[in-house]
Amino acid sequence: MVDLRRRNFMRAKKVSTPPAVRLPWTADETLFTRGCTQCGKCESACEENIIIKGDGGFPEIDFSLGECTFCQKCVGVCEEPLFTTFDVAPWQLNIEIKSDCLATKQVHCQICQDSCETEAIVFKYLQASVPQPNIILADCSGCGACVSVCPESAIKLSTSLLGVQNE
Numbered sequence: 001m002v003d004l005r006r007r008n009f010m011r012a013k014k015v016s017t018p019p020a021v022r023l024p025w026t027a028d029e030t031l032f033t034r035g036c037t038q039c040g041k042c043e044s045a046c047e048e049n050i051i052i053k054g055d056g057g058f059p060e061i062d063f064s065l066g067e068c069t070f071c072q073k074c075v076g077v078c079e080e081p082l083f084t085t086f087d088v089a090p091w092q093l094n095i096e097i098k099s100d101c102l103a104t105k106q107v108h109c110q111i112c113q114d115s116c117e118t119e120a121i122v123f124k125y126l127q128a129s130v131p132q133p134n135i136i137l138a139d140c141s142g143c144g145a146c147v148s149v150c151p152e153s154a155i156k157l158s159t160s161l162l163g164v165q166n167e
């Protein structure tokens with residue numbers, strides 16, 4: 001007999017779990033999880049210590065631990081053919097500022113702007129009494145530096161790699 005409670009739980013889990021952010025220049029999510037041997041060399045190679053063992057033991061990026069410097073070391077130590085070439089963007093990342101942002105609650109905060117080397121975060125008054133952050137996507141490198149410095153964890157970076165289902 002089909003256990004409906006279990007089936008509904010599994011469906012809910014699938015919908016609510018965002019796809020992992022893989023290593024920069026990962027070509028395809030399906031190829032990655034098929035080809036990665038979970039050797040852990042990329043984790044050891046990352047001097048920023050932002051690569052963790054994620055679901056199923058596969059490596060993923062945790063921007064709450066720091067930023068990616070695009071040093072390419074994780075890709076360099078990997079012995080599997082999981083990556084694109086370095087002449088394309090390392091990630092197709094989506095970035096958004098959630099409603100937890102202090103500025104949206106009329107509290108002065110511009111910490112994220114100070115962390116952004118490419119000056120992709122700009123603050124404007126709009127119709128609020130304190131300046132509100134806005135991310136210029138064309139200028140965002142996807143480094144994640146703004147994520148860990150935000151006191152409210154209000155900045156979310158998510159991946160849209162080939163083969164990733166954003167259900």
Ligand code: SF4
Nearest residue numbers: 046068069071072074
């Ligand atoms: S490119 Fe460098 S900083 Fe970025 S995840 Fe790989 S090893 Fe870490």
Ligand code: SF4
Nearest residue numbers: 101102109111112150
């Ligand atoms: S650091 Fe976080 S809370 Fe502060 S303005 Fe930026 S997004 Fe908002």
Ligand code: SF4
Nearest residue numbers: 116140141143144146
């Ligand atoms: S992820 Fe984008 S907005 Fe955030 S610090 Fe890096 S370049 Fe700036």
